[in-house]
Amino acid sequence: MSTSPATISASGSTTDRVGSLADVHEAAERVLPDLPTDPVMEALDLNVYYGDFHAVHNVNLAFGRNEITALIGPSGCGKSTVLRCLNRMNDLVAGARVEGEVSYHGQNIYARGVDPIAVRTQVGMVFQKPNPFPKSIYDNVAYGPRVTGMKVENMDDLVEEALRGAALWDEVKDKLKQSAYGLSGGQQQRLCIARTIATKPDVILMDEPCSALDPIATSRVEDLMISLREDYTIIVVTHNMQQAARVSDRTAFFTARPDETTGNRTGLLVEYNLTSNIFSNPNDKRTEDYISGRFG
Amino acid sequence: MSDAHTGAGSSLGTGLPGVPPDLSGRSRPGERAIQAVLFTSALVSVAITVGIVVALVRPVVDFFADVPFGDFFALEGDLAVVPLVAATFVVTAIAMLVAVPLGLGAAMYLSEYASPRVRKVLKPTVELLAGVPSVVYGFFALAFVTPTLLQKILNLEVGFTNALAAGLVLGVMIIPTIASLAEDAMAAVPQAMRQGSLAMGANRMQTTLRVVFPAALSGIAAAVVLGLSRAVGETMIVALAAGARKNLSIDPREGMQTMTGFIAQTAGGENPVGSTSYNMLFAVGLLLFVITLIINIISISIVRRFRQVY
Amino acid sequence: MSSVAARTARDLTRITTGRSRDRTPGSLIFLGGLWFSLFFGVMVLIVLIVTTAIDGAPRFDGALFTAYDSTLAPERTGFRAGILGSIWLMFTTAVLAVPLGIAAALYLEEFADNGRWYNRFIEVNLQNLAAVPSVVYGLLAVAVMALMGFERKGIVLGGAIALAMLILPVIIITTREAVRAVPTEIRHGSLALGATVLQTTWRQTLPSAVPGIATGTILGLSRAIGEAAPLLLIGLAGAVRFDPAGIFSPVTALPIQIYSMTSQSQEAYQQAASAAIIVLLVMILSLNALAIFIRNKFQRSW
Ligand SMILES: Nc1ncnc2c1ncn2[C@@H]1O[C@H](COP(=O)(O)OP(=O)(O)OP(=O)(O)O)[C@@H](O)[C@H]1O
Ligand SMILES: [Mg+2]
Numbered sequence: 021m022s023t024s025p026a027t028i029s030a031s032g033s034t035t036d037r038v039g040s041l042a043d044v045h046e047a048a049e050r051v052l053p054d055l056p057t058d059p060v061m062e063a064l065d066l067n068v069y070y071g072d073f074h075a076v077h078n079v080n081l082a083f084g085r086n087e088i089t090a091l092i093g094p095s096g097c098g099k100s101t102v103l104r105c106l107n108r109m110n111d112l113v114a115g116a117r118v119e120g121e122v123s124y125h126g127q128n129i130y131a132r133g134v135d136p137i138a139v140r141t142q143v144g145m146v147f148q149k150p151n152p153f154p155k156s157i158y159d160n161v162a163y164g165p166r167v168t169g170m171k172v173e174n175m176d177d178l179v180e181e182a183l184r185g186a187a188l189w190d191e192v193k194d195k196l197k198q199s200a201y202g203l204s205g206g207q208q209q210r211l212c213i214a215r216t217i218a219t220k221p222d223v224i225l226m227d228e229p230c231s232a233l234d235p236i237a238t239s240r241v242e243d244l245m246i247s248l249r250e251d252y253t254i255i256v257v258t259h260n261m262q263q264a265a266r267v268s269d270r271t272a273f274f275t276a277r278p279d280e281t282t283g284n285r286t287g288l289l290v291e292y293n294l295t296s297n298i299f300s301n302p303n304d305k306r307t308e309d310y311i312s313g314r315f316g
Numbered sequence: 317m318s319d320a321h322t323g324a325g326s327s328l329g330t331g332l333p334g335v336p337p338d339l340s341g342r343s344r345p346g347e348r349a350i351q352a353v354l355f356t357s358a359l360v361s362v363a364i365t366v367g368i369v370v371a372l373v374r375p376v377v378d379f380f381a382d383v384p385f386g387d388f389f390a391l392e393g394d395l396a397v398v399p400l401v402a403a404t405f406v407v408t409a410i411a412m413l414v415a416v417p418l419g420l421g422a423a424m425y426l427s428e429y430a431s432p433r434v435r436k437v438l439k440p441t442v443e444l445l446a447g448v449p450s451v452v453y454g455f456f457a458l459a460f461v462t463p464t465l466l467q468k469i470l471n472l473e474v475g476f477t478n479a480l481a482a483g484l485v486l487g488v489m490i491i492p493t494i495a496s497l498a499e500d501a502m503a504a505v506p507q508a509m510r511q512g513s514l515a516m517g518a519n520r521m522q523t524t525l526r527v528v529f530p531a532a533l534s535g536i537a538a539a540v541v542l543g544l545s546r547a548v549g550e551t552m553i554v555a556l557a558a559g560a561r562k563n564l565s566i567d568p569r570e571g572m573q574t575m576t577g578f579i580a581q582t583a584g585g586e587n588p589v590g591s592t593s594y595n596m597l598f599a600v601g602l603l604l605f606v607i608t609l610i611i612n613i614i615s616i617s618i619v620r621r622f623r624q625v626y
Numbered sequence: 627m628s629s630v631a632a633r634t635a636r637d638l639t640r641i642t643t644g645r646s647r648d649r650t651p652g653s654l655i656f657l658g659g660l661w662f663s664l665f666f667g668v669m670v671l672i673v674l675i676v677t678t679a680i681d682g683a684p685r686f687d688g689a690l691f692t693a694y695d696s697t698l699a700p701e702r703t704g705f706r707a708g709i710l711g712s713i714w715l716m717f718t719t720a721v722l723a724v725p726l727g728i729a730a731a732l733y734l735e736e737f738a739d740n741g742r743w744y745n746r747f748i749e750v751n752l753q754n755l756a757a758v759p760s761v762v763y764g765l766l767a768v769a770v771m772a773l774m775g776f777e778r779k780g781i782v783l784g785g786a787i788a789l790a791m792l793i794l795p796v797i798i799i800t801t802r803e804a805v806r807a808v809p810t811e812i813r814h815g816s817l818a819l820g821a822t823v824l825q826t827t828w829r830q831t832l833p834s835a836v837p838g839i840a841t842g843t844i845l846g847l848s849r850a851i852g853e854a855a856p857l858l859l860i861g862l863a864g865a866v867r868f869d870p871a872g873i874f875s876p877v878t879a880l881p882i883q884i885y886s887m888t889s890q891s892q893e894a895y896q897q898a899a900s901a902a903i904i905v906l907l908v909m910i911l912s913l914n915a916l917a918i919f920i921r922n923k924f925q926r927s928w
């Protein structure tokens with residue numbers, strides 16, 4: 021593995037489809053090392069079981085500071101499962117069991133004595149379906165700081181800052197007291213992002229944040245992700261190859277392999293690399309097949 | 317590039333905040349206290365069951381200290397319980413004869429024939445029948461069913477109080493219990509099963525009787541068993557309309573005192589605490605509790621099995 | 627050409643709905659039977675209300691509501707004590723049962739780990755309690771009151787304890803349904819922001835479930851207000867000629883008064899009982915209507 025920094029740019033393509041994806045890669049000017057030298061989070065030999073079912077096998081991943089990492093792969097390969105391990109949301113799934121480590125700034129978040137609630141205030145999450153609370157827009161954003169007991173000098177300022185950060189302020193500044201359910205799907209999703217950044221997390225996890233949105237709303241959320249990268253580390257699960265290519269710095273490709281004896285499909289990490297490499301020059305045949313659309 | 321990232325090894329790189337974030341568990345004594353309160357509240361339901369058993373068993377022990385077993389489980393006598401049990405059986409049987417066909421018929425209509433909008437109106441209407449207080453049903457049995465329906469219209473020779481009127485009205489009261497639960501069970505039958513049957517040329521009646529009904533059978537059985545438990549334990553109708561005199565008979569035209577009727581009528585009278593007749597109240601209560609408990613356990617275990625089907 | 631297509635389409639609908647075969651005599655008789663089953667109960671209800679209303683008509687006067695039970699002038703007997711008593715009993719029952727029921731339901735839905743045997747035991751126990759005969763709760767209440775030093779004197783507290791135990795399973799079951807209807811996404815959204823389970827329950831789940839809980843509670847109370855059997859056991863009697871003045875005050879209830887008058891043969895008492903039944907039914911139907919109103923007005927469809 022080369023240690024020299026790679027310049028991300030559209031480069032030669034293995035196939036036409038891959039080439040066209042590589043072309044849309046917008047994270048262009050960034051020069052990044054092959055591997056995150058400064059990982060905020062790392063998954064180390066991560067295995068996840070749901071009851072007897074081995075859902076994810078031996079995942080090792082490092083997530084770089086102020087980078088966007090995309091997790092891609094066919095349905096059921098365990099992307100959401102891995103993502104949920106990163107802020108211990110899997111604790112809420114009955115029967116889920118996690119082996120291995122998830123290290124956050126060098127601390128294993130699965131170690132004894134670690135408070136999952138403290139983890140979640142550092143590692144926020146945005147879900148596939150926009151899930152605003154049945155409260156006002158203002159209360160949605162203020163909710164996190166209130167429940168976590170954050171010391172806030174002026175809640176109004178914090179709400180405004182979060183909504184600006186989520187590029188939603190101009191659209192909602194006159195109706196902060198109205199119900200969040202009056203917003204469009206795209207606005208609701210940005211509200212959920214605003215709600216997450218209001219608690220000032222370090223890492224933001226996003227599980228297919230645009231899959232319920234139309235193309236215009238999608239592109240606004242994508243722009244938002246790129247601007248949030250300045251301040252946050254983002255890990256995003258997506259089924260949209262263009263999206264991964266457009267917004268992410270690094271991409272991890274997962275797939276599911278049927279177990280010979282049980283026939284259960286266990287997810288595993290196939291390839292993890294700079295996004296430009298994944299889309300222009302994948303190392304693994306399975307990656308290439310998947311991103312060129314030849315997969316299932 | 318290798319399969320996975322190889323730079324494992326947690327190192328705090330440059331540019332990190334001076335202190336890594338504190339993830340250690342906070343103790344939240346308030347939360348734990350409230351959780352304990354919630355758990356205790358849930359335990360109250362268990363305490364009620366234990367309380368029932370204790371409250372019933374103590375006077376019953378006193379009762380059997382004075383009264384030989386044989387006097388209680390006797391066919392006749394002041395302390396005999398068999399006539400009460402038999403009367404409960406007669407009244408319950410009449411009630412079930414009314415409630416099972418009508419309840420299941422209503423359930424089939426609601427589930428298989430009614431449009432969703434019609435069902436939305438009709439189901440609460442049927443359930444309203446369960447909202448009528450039993451003392452009202454008892455009055456109705458006494459003031460209308462016996463004199464007008466049975467004596468005048470049907471010309472039956474029935475007493476002022478009789479098992480027939482009580483059983484019929486009790487049956488009406490149980491209809492919604494059976495209809496509502498059976499409808500739930502039939503509505504849970506997958507649509508594909510109906511379509512399969514209709515596509516093979518069966519009509520709706522055949523589909524309802526030969527496909528939906530068998531598929532929902534365990535749920536329907538649970539509904540019937542629960543209705544049975546309600547009928548056995550129902551008090552005011554029988555206290556008013558079934559009779560206040562022990563009568564070991566299976567003739568529904570006669571008045572007869574049931575277990576619950578005995579309890580209500582004895583409680584209304586003057587019985588000093590600790591007297592044998594007062595303690596007998598608890599002995600009959602315990603027997604009633606045990607009988608309904610057995611019926612309920614049967615119903616619960618049928619529901620359990622039923623849940624696993626779909 | 628088009629007629630062929632139309633015919634094919636018609637055949638297809640016939641095949642898929644089976645409608646043409648629903649007109650056979652057997653089918654029609656069956657359907658008639660189902661109709662009869664459905665409307666039999668409704669017919670009984672109508673007959674019940676109409677005959678009772680006619681019997682009670684002479685007594686729809688002010689005295690019905692303002693007078694106490696009277697043995698001297700049965701034609702002027704009233705249900706003041708019973709109506710007030712039922713209201714007292716209902717509120718005391720609500721105070722005892724509602725917080726307890728909601729707390730138990732929240733524990734079972736939001737905190738309990740179903741893998742634990744004791745939680746499963748609580749679950750089965752609850753299903754059984756929901757079907758325990760109401761007289762048995764009356765017997766238990768007698769024992770509880772005796773422990774507190776009250777013999778069967780028919781006071782508000784005793785009646786309310788019996789009724790509260792009786793409707794506790796109803797409140798727990800309906801609260802759980804209301805809580806379960808709140809989408810998991812809302813809970814996860816809250817937890818992902820660093821809220822604790824308790825905060826999530828208190829600030830998200832519970833407020834969203836309030837309309838459902840209110841509906842279930844009102845239905846439970848409407849059942850309690852019509853109950854007579856457990857009250858008989860706790861010693862409530864019909865002849866109470868004063869207003870209840872507190873939870874330790876002896877009390878009567880409308881269903882108890884109806885019961886005791888029904889057992890008397892004078893025509894005047896029968897009339898009074900009929901009129902009182904209409905009053906009781908109006909109270910219960912109003913509570914039901916209120917519950918339906920709350921459900922339709924405030925229930926969120928997610
Ligand atoms: N709560 C759960 N209980 C049991 N099995 C689960 C649970 N959640 C996920 N699984 C299983 O784990 C595997 C991985 O699921 P996961 O949701 O992580 O996949 P995914 O890659 O996110 O798929 P998708 O792209 O469809 O969202 C699947 O086989 C799934 O069926
Ligand atoms: Mg997923």
